[in-house]
Amino acid sequence: MRNINECLQPLLDTERLAQLARYIHDAMRTNPGKTDTVSTLAALYPRYDRYLPDIFNAIKALDYSSLKAQVYKRRRSQYKSLKTCFKNNRQFEVSQSWSQFQIVNRSKDSVALRELLLSIDSAIEQGELLKSCKATTVSLYTMGNGQRVIIKRYNPKSTLHSLKRSLILSRARVCWQGALHLAAMGIATPENLAMLEKRQGKWIHYSYVVTEHSEGKTLGSYCSEENNCTIRGNVYRELEDIFVTFPQVLIAHGDFKSTNFIVENSRVLMIDLDSMKTHRSHCIFRGTYLRDIDRFERNWGNAPEAERLFRPLINDIRRLLNREIILG
Known part of the structure; x- marks a missing residue:
C-alpha cells in the first residue's frame, strides 16, 4: 500500500x-x-x-x-x-525515572544523539538560536557526527502553567505524536529523533523535542523568490493535498503561518506541530480548521501575487467545509 x-x-x-x-x-x-x-x-x-x-x-x-x-x-x-509511541517498542526506546522521561527513535539512535540528550541545554546554547521567547526556544545544532538537528525546548510560562501541562500531554509529546500522525496521513515533516521531559515526579518542568533539520525554504520565502510568484505545479498540488487531508481525519494543525510550511526539493513539509489537535465533533473541527485557513490567508496580506495564487485554493477549502461534503 x-x-x-x-x-x-x-x-x-x-x-x-x-x-x-x-x-x-x-x-x-x-x-x-x-x-x-x-x-x-x-x-x-x-x-x-x-x-x-x-x-x-x-x-x-x-x-x-x-x-x-x-x-x-x-x-x-x-x-x-x-499512542504506543510513548511506550517502549521496536520503533522507540523509552526510559523513565523520577527526574526525566525520554524517547529515542531506535532507527536514528547514535552516540552523538545520546551525548546531546545528556547536555541538551548546553547544546541549545552552543547552537544557532532560531527563536527565543517566553514559551519556546529553538536552536539549530550540529551534533558530534556532523548531523544538523533542530532542538525545541518548551519553557514553563509560570508555575501554574507548568502544573497544568503536567496534567495533560506536554507540548513536546503533542509535537512527537503529531509528526507520527502526519506521516500516517501522508504529509511530510522532519523526522523525530528524540523527546525529553525534565520532571519532578509527574510535574514537568521543561520538555524538548529533537528532529531532523530541513534545508528547505519557508513557503513565504519560496513564493517571494519565484518569478511572478508562480510556484511549480507539484508544490501547489502538495499544498492542496495537505489542505484536503486534515478535514478527512478531523485533525487540525493549529497554526498555518507561512513559516510552518517548508519547501524542500518541491516537497512541502509541515513543522511546529505542538498545537495539533484531534477532534471528535465535525462542528468544532470545522470552526478550528476555518481559523487555520484564515491564518493562511493572512500570510499574504502584503503579497498580492501570492494572495491571487492561493485564493482559489482557500475558497475551495472554505466551500468544502461550508457544504460539509468531506465527512458530512
Whole structure:
C-alpha cells in the first residue's frame, strides 16, 4: 500500500484518477468482500478520498457513500494505535525515572544523539538560536557526527502553567505524536529523533523535542523568490493535498503561518506541530480548521501575487467545509 500511495503522489488529477481506478478495481476483484474494500480504502492516504466517488460511480460495484463512514472509523482506530509511541517498542526506546522521561527513535539512535540528550541545554546554547521567547526556544545544532538537528525546548510560562501541562500531554509529546500522525496521513515533516521531559515526579518542568533539520525554504520565502510568484505545479498540488487531508481525519494543525510550511526539493513539509489537535465533533473541527485557513490567508496580506495564487485554493477549502461534503 505504501507503493500505491507514493506512486500517486506526483501524478496529475486525471492520472491519479486512472491509477486509483485500476488499483481499486484489481483489489475488489481479488478480495470482493465489503470489509476488504474498507481496509483497502482506509490504507490510502486521505488526500485521495476526493477521487473515490467518481471511481465508484464509474465501476458501479458499491455505493461509496455507504463506505465513507466505515473508512473514517477504520482510520481513526489506526491512528489510536499511535499512542504506543510513548511506550517502549521496536520503533522507540523509552526510559523513565523520577527526574526525566525520554524517547529515542531506535532507527536514528547514535552516540552523538545520546551525548546531546545528556547536555541538551548546553547544546541549545552552543547552537544557532532560531527563536527565543517566553514559551519556546529553538536552536539549530550540529551534533558530534556532523548531523544538523533542530532542538525545541518548551519553557514553563509560570508555575501554574507548568502544573497544568503536567496534567495533560506536554507540548513536546503533542509535537512527537503529531509528526507520527502526519506521516500516517501522508504529509511530510522532519523526522523525530528524540523527546525529553525534565520532571519532578509527574510535574514537568521543561520538555524538548529533537528532529531532523530541513534545508528547505519557508513557503513565504519560496513564493517571494519565484518569478511572478508562480510556484511549480507539484508544490501547489502538495499544498492542496495537505489542505484536503486534515478535514478527512478531523485533525487540525493549529497554526498555518507561512513559516510552518517548508519547501524542500518541491516537497512541502509541515513543522511546529505542538498545537495539533484531534477532534471528535465535525462542528468544532470545522470552526478550528476555518481559523487555520484564515491564518493562511493572512500570510499574504502584503503579497498580492501570492494572495491571487492561493485564493482559489482557500475558497475551495472554505466551500468544502461550508457544504460539509468531506465527512458530512
